[in-house]
Amino acid sequence: MRLWSRELWRIAWLAALGACLGGLLGLPGLGFAAGLAICLVYQLRQLRALFKWLTLHPHDEPPAASGMWGELFDRLYRYQKSQRITQNRLRATLARIQESSEAMRDSVVMLDRHGDLEWWNSAATEMLGLQTAHDRGQHITNLLRDPRFISYFNARKYGEPLTLTSPIDERRILQYQITLYGDDERLVMARDITRLHRLEQMRRDFVANVSHELRTPLTVLTGYLETYGDLKEQLPPRLGRGIAQMEEQTKRMQNLVNDLLLLSRLEIDQGGGDHHPLALGPMLDSVRRDALALSNQQHNVQVVLESDAQLIASEQELHSAISNLAFNAVRYTPQGSHITLRWKTLPNGSACIEVDDDGEGIDPVHIPRLTERFYRVDKGRSTATGGTGLGLAIVKHVLLRHDAFLQIESHPGEGALFRCVFPSSRVVESEPHLA
Structure with a gap:
């Protein structure tokens, strides 16, 4: 503000000086105009110097000037x-960033x-085949044309x-x-997981082959143990108890x-061929009848249907998944517990199957790992109940094949709720019965 006031005083002083000099010649107005003209010429010269500096020599030192113009040059x-x-910087x-x-x-x-x-970096050129010369500015889906990638890209749910094969090398x-x-x-970002994929495939093949090869010796053992079991009254008591334990463990195997x-079948087979309403x-x-048979009628198991809608699914796979949830509820709740199998639709058009019990519940710290293979909350109790530790892993894979997911809600002493949520695309209204 001080510089601005000083500049105004300078203009006023020049105008007054011009008016005084013009007054000596009898032309005060002309002198006043001449003073203002001198101020204007000075301002235009400084403005021209600013323009030349900014346009022709912006990196040089600023022009020398005093007053407000000098301050302006210095600040710029x-x-x-x-x-x-x-x-x-x-x-x-x-x-x-580009180097890294x-x-x-x-x-x-x-x-x-x-x-x-x-x-994009050089790895993208190698994996995706992007070329700097003519691909810059192209839409990504013009170059990565797999329908699954296009759907993934447009869905905006990342x-x-x-996981897909490379667009330039199907082996990757x-x-x-x-x-x-x-x-x-x-x-x-795209990672090459070819090695991990092969290792996973080898693991699947190994588990499938070993499991298949074990069926024959287990069948032979079971046959002989059943034969010995029929003759246990003729055997010494100590040997009879051993055969009974062998039968139990063979059944577990x-x-x-x-x-x-x-x-293994759920992981390898794409499925979908037997899906129908x-x-x-x-x-x-x-499932309710099977659960009651497992519990020897010691649990109260009921079915609640809150919707008559149908579900597009594989009956065999879905029966296996819900049976695992119901059998777990029987195994891990005390006698007399209430277990509810519920089917209902949700406000957003999706639907769910719930298996709800009022048993001891599960500590929430275990819930994220419950669907892992062989993960047990209580190893001693799980072994005693005869579970394999694979039930929830089977449920997870069945639901993935049905575009669904599993929700688990539980707290110690408050029971447990297992909810299988299916998308609206798999829910169809049942056809009305004709009279």
């Missing part, structure tokens, strides 16, 4: 200098808000990665993960082998 120069420092940071991205084995692709390619398996950032821009074979009432009633 300091601002330009700070901006150059900031730009250099940003360029260095960007260069380090180039050093990564994973593909990194940057997309703008429209999904067009902006930048919580889970997508890639895992895609998309992240939103900035102004609706996207970062696409058979159940384990059967569950392993079922899991299924009425849930008869199936849940069948």
Whole structure:
């Protein structure tokens, strides 16, 4: 403000001086105008110097000037200098980011808000076949044309990665993960998981083959043990008890082998061939009868149908999954407990099957790991009940094959609720019966 006031005083002083000199000649108005003209010429010269400096020599020292113009030149120069420092820092940071991205084995692709390619590292060129010369600015789906990737990209739900073969080498398996950032821009990362995929396939084949090979010796052992069991009255008591324990453990091994074979089939077989609209009432009633037989009528098991909608599913696979949930409820709740099998639709159009009990409940710390193979909350109690530790893993895989997921709600002393949630695309209204 002080410089501005000083500049105004300078203009007023020149105008007054001009008026005084003009008054001596009898032309005060002309002198006043001449004073203002001198001020205008000075301002225009300084403005011309500013323009030449900013356009022709922006990196040079600013023009020499006094007063307000000198202060303006100095401030612009300091601002330009700070901006150059900031730009250099940003360029260095960007260069380090690009260098680190180039050093990564994973593909990194940057997309703008429209999904067009902006930048990618050399790994993306190797894995995805992107070419700098003519692919920049192209939409990502013009280059990665697999329908599954296009659906994944357009769905904008990137919580889970997508596994596909490489678009330029079908022998390579890639895992895609998309992240939103900035102004609706996207970062696409692709990892080569070919080795992991092969190891997983080898594990599946190994489990399937070993389980299949174990069936024959277990069948032979079971046959002989049944024969000896029929003759246990003729055997010494000590030997009879041993045969009874062998029968029990052999039965456990058979159940384990059967569950392993079922899991292997669920993992390898894509399924879907036997999916059809299924009425849930008869199936849940069948599960209820099996659960009552397992508990020797010591539990109160009921079926509640809150909807008459049908579910597009495999009856065999769904029966296996719900049976596992119901049998777990029988095994891990005390006698006299209430178990409810419930089918209902949800407000968003989806539907769910619930298995609810009022037993001892589960500590929430265990819930995230319950669907892992052989994970047991209480190893001693699980062994005593005869479970294989694969039931919830089977449930998880069956639900994945039906585009569904498992929710578990439980607290110690408050029972447990296992909810199988199916999308609306698999729920169909039942046809009305004609009179």
